[in-house]
Amino acid sequence: MKIPHLAPLAGVDQLVFRPGDARAREVDAVLGWGFKPSSRAAEAYARRHDKPLWRAEDGFLRSVGLGVSGAPPLSIVLDDRGIYYDAREPSKLERILAEDDDLEDPELLARARRAIDRIVAEGLSKYNDAPVGPVTLGEPEADAKGRVLVVDQTAGDLSVARGLADATSFRRMLEAALDENPGAEVVVKTHPDVLAGKKRGYLERAAGDRVRLFARPGSPMPLMREVDRVYVVTSQVGFEALMAGTEVTCFGAPWYSGWGATDDRVAVGRRGRARSVEALFAAAYLRYARYLHPTRRTAGELEDVIEHLALQRRVFALNQGRLFCLGFHFWKNSYMRHYLRCPGNEVLFPWNARDAERRGLDRDSRILVWGQRESAAVRSLAARHDIAITRVEDGFLRSVGLGSDLAVPASLVFDSRGIYYDPTGPSDLEHLLEQGRFDDEELARAKALRERIVAAGLSKYNVGRGEVFEVPAGRRVALVPGQVEGDASVRLGCRDVRTNLALIEAARAARPDAFLVYKPHPDVLAGNRPGKVEPADTARLCDHVETRASLADCLDRADEVHTMTSLVGFEALLRQKQVFAYGQPFYAGWGLTEDRHPPARRTRRLTLDELVAGAMIRYPRYLDRESGAFTTPEAVIDQLVAERAEATDRDVQIPWARRQLRKLERAVRGLLPS
Template sequence: MLDLRDKGVGIFSRGIARIPHLSTFLGTTDLVRHPTDQQAASLSAVVGWGAKPNTDIARNFAARHRLPYISLEDGFLRSVDLGVNGAPPLAIILDAQGVYYDATGPSDLEQRLNDTGPDAPLADAELLTRATQAMQRIVTSELSKYNNSPPAPLRDLPGQRRVLVVDQTAGDMSIVRGAVPPGAFGAMLEAAQREHPDADIFIKTHPDVLSGKKRGHFSPAHHQGPRVHFLTDNANPVALLKQMHHVYVATSQMGFEALMVGVPVTCFGAPFYAGWGLTDDRVAIQRRTAQRTLAQIFAAAYLCQSRYIHPDTGALGTLEDVIEHLEAQREMFARNTGTFYCLGISLWKHRDVRAYLRAPGNDVRFCRRLPPPNALPADTRVLVWGRNPERAAVEADCRQQGIPFYHMEDGFLRSVGLGSDLTAPASLVVDSRGLYIDPAFTSDLEHILEHSAFSEAELQRAAALRTAIVDLKVSKYNVDGGDRLSQAPPQDARVLLVPGQVEDDASIQLGTVDVRTNLALLQAVRNANPDAFILFKPHPDVVSGNRRGHLPDDLARKYADAILYDASIAHCLDMAHEVHTMTSLVGFEALMRGLVVHVYGRPFYCGWGLTHDRHPVPRRTRQHTLDSLVAGTLIRYPRYLHPQTMAFTTPEFIVLKLRELTDGSPNLSTRAFRPVRQLRRLANLLQGIIHARKI
């Protein structure tokens, strides 16, 4: 791997300079744009993009000053969306000799594949095992260079035998430099028809052509025939290849993906994977003398020659990091297919709802009421925020008609700041059965906890996630105004934390039975524990003045020994031995910290054998460990969104991000000077509205 750490790297391209995380890809923090002759001595190399003619300035500068010239190109697992649409690369290939697609001269990749010595990297058994496992994941998850195809299953194609001819963009450098003779694309189509007289021939249009950004070599107007079919849908390349019996390419990466799927490939040019004994080559490449396995070519191209960034952190990553990220995006896209009618959702939430429902080819519409049934598309889905009784009739009608109906709500690791201050959420849930705050109906979370099996890997992941949350003192809102007790509880006291709640909140209205107010909760706790030290922590939304549930001090102090209005919940939990709550998420956070939890309502985490429950939930019959509860609640159920890239992400990253934001924030008080908080709220509102239609 090229080492560029010693000195700076010269860049003459504005496009290259704009690549996010470029310094990480190159392994240097010293990027010099348009270096002068006087700066040449401070450089270790000059970089340019591929074999394009506009790299001449950079190449000439490097040659004049005897500096290495390094070509950059997109990696083979590049991104979700297209580069022409502005999607930044997750993988880049660095080459000090040439470019991997340039068959007119040698490249680092070609040299690596020609090296058959006993100490050559491609003789490493561990590397080849890793390559084999990665290929299996790519094929199983149907990943490709771009991953923006709709997640719907590919339609079955006609014909008993199917042959694919892969089109490419006109003038692409992999064609210009890929030893592709004139007329090769027409010859490819003729050969496919001649060599497979009983097969249906399918022409695959390039994604950049489908997007309208570039031109291809084939068109339905000029390439017709009874057996010729044009595929102009944005189909998943690997899913398409799984239906083929033979593939013809000039230099397309789809040829290599076909080899991974197990489909024979004929090459009319000299792509990086041709000439090694795996393809039917119509162009000779004399320099390529070795016979290579598929795993060796994959290892050389995807593992040895490519560099990756971690999609969440932007740090140097691995192929597996990118595979995992792309798998997660595809999984969420599959959940988000269809036309969503989002009923009665506040305008400031539109941006976030669109982001959490994002998928290629779907449609998210906001409306006050549902159109009549005969006006609804066949793929209609209906979504509402929370558990709104006013929408109960609509939900009943939808479910009777077989229209999927969803409830959306804040997740359990939400933000740095209150939802009532219109702070964007890092986590939301989309529930197809009910909602976790309503024990009257089964929710997706309850279904997961009642019926799902968790692997040992999931349980280990849950344990590590729980440890991170506790160690980093992360909670739902992560606000802390710095309130502390003026005097610590007596050393031998049993400290009971009583978290206040918003009394008109849906979780109280739906999840409580006999104890329904903060005052009633304090009374019940004191009556059952006359000698305990009771610490009352009012809800931050109530302290902020945004929501109802304020309990006057003099009344609260009849039952509580101390009140902390503006402290983090983590600080309060650090002092407590037990938590007594109606339905608060604080009870779940207390369980993660190993505290005893008494539940006076019916929250999602009760009834699984981990809490002392005042009211049972008969449907919940399974006994959970803490880690299985965490696995279902924080890993399987919610959705998480990266606050910068707006890509779907993991709870582990969100925990780190919330901690980072908390560390870098000023006093996150819920009792801040009201005009200041109102300005913050207004800023969040405006940001939500401005960006509502940009996603």
């Protein structure tokens, strides 16, 4: 079984694949996959060595993609009695439902209800890779008296035969749906594996005056609002219908039938205890299934998987359509495909505006550019088709390593109004901070997030060593972070102070008695960008020039920060330091900084946690660079801390030639298909 992280999913310390008879003493139990042919070897081994046999299967909230397409599961079930879909014999799940009085615990049922509500609200299902957007059956026929849904399954599905059903069950189900709902429209829903061309269904050719095939991908959950009843044989969609409050009729014996929640046409004598939908859910999703934490790759909880799948769907919704990425450096193409991932969309990288039109750009397309680097031809193209340009930039938690060294970013921002570093016009971030409302839960999350960043000593690039400079006793430390002088944030966000030398001079004028520490920008220090200050000038104006210590260590020593538009000012605010802004960075103008030129559009007074919630939780998009999934800022913090601990190179200190080789490797990777 090629399942990543199977050991934590199964809750075992060690997995031994295909152990020989000589290793039987090392084995506590034997694991086989359901009743598939591959499980026969496991059954024989367990019998031969008198070991317990565990049968594994996919869980009920499995993954984003389809199992038949190779998507790894985030949930499995393990059963030491049988397996949940085999109604011919008892299973662990059946025993839980029949015998466990704990299923009526009010706290457990309340947890189940909260999870059900989240699953229904987010439209989650076993698989979650269907195109996003409104899923609807459409308007019923004018003379239709209601509508019912009939759920098809894949031919040969083990849950059919082992659910006391066969091919005739599907025919009888369709006939009953027609007979029992006179005048109603009967919609037959095709299975996702059939839509993907991987398998065949039982009702692919269903036809009749009132019968309509629904062969579109999409979560079944929204469909439940449009039907009066759902008919299934053994499909899990039946239980999803129960969660949505829709009546269900079963023509086989799925795990959730026989407990009083469904209309059953096949009886299972062992079942009879009445269970609510919440109790059924608690048994199957909370007691029976096991989960993998999506980012830590350790044993997790149902809620971890719900939030992860919901996050994927929310970002998918932002990535719909045909997306034309214009003017991107080619090495960014590979990771941009990950950030723009969405089932059913198309991401294109045309050479120029003319190539974009040749490839079918129209007013329903979207145009993305990096920062403000689009050509006049691209602006004209967007205007002709009435398309708002979306601008992309690095997020505020980026990488271990420099952007100019082509390190893949852990976060990006996508802005449809402008871009956060350009105060000459509005941006999505400015709009969010001026108009957005943050509840107590989000503010508590923001507080915990900034405290975690500070405790971990993180910054945007996370380069430099853990060394600190000495400060004479009694001197107030003013940190002056250098910037890349050609940077757009300096060009657009500064007026009178526009160079690193001018910034140092302004800081010295403002704080003549301070211990002034100048820290050059790491890209400038690495020789990748302009902005060098001559040693004679730093010797005249500064008490110390710091080139080795990490930014986080410098901020810990500083009492205040003087900056043009650097993100260091924001990182200083996270550490509750005093910040003097000589330009108009995104964090200025909200009452948290001393501003030389307050931005006129920013009238709201924010708390630090409101600023963090907007800038670090809502505005950026975060990527798990190991799995390619969208993730949270909290997960990125954990990953950056781990990467920094494992890093062998010291970024700006490594030899120039080796750094160029690493950049070449990353550039070539951008040319390869992802």
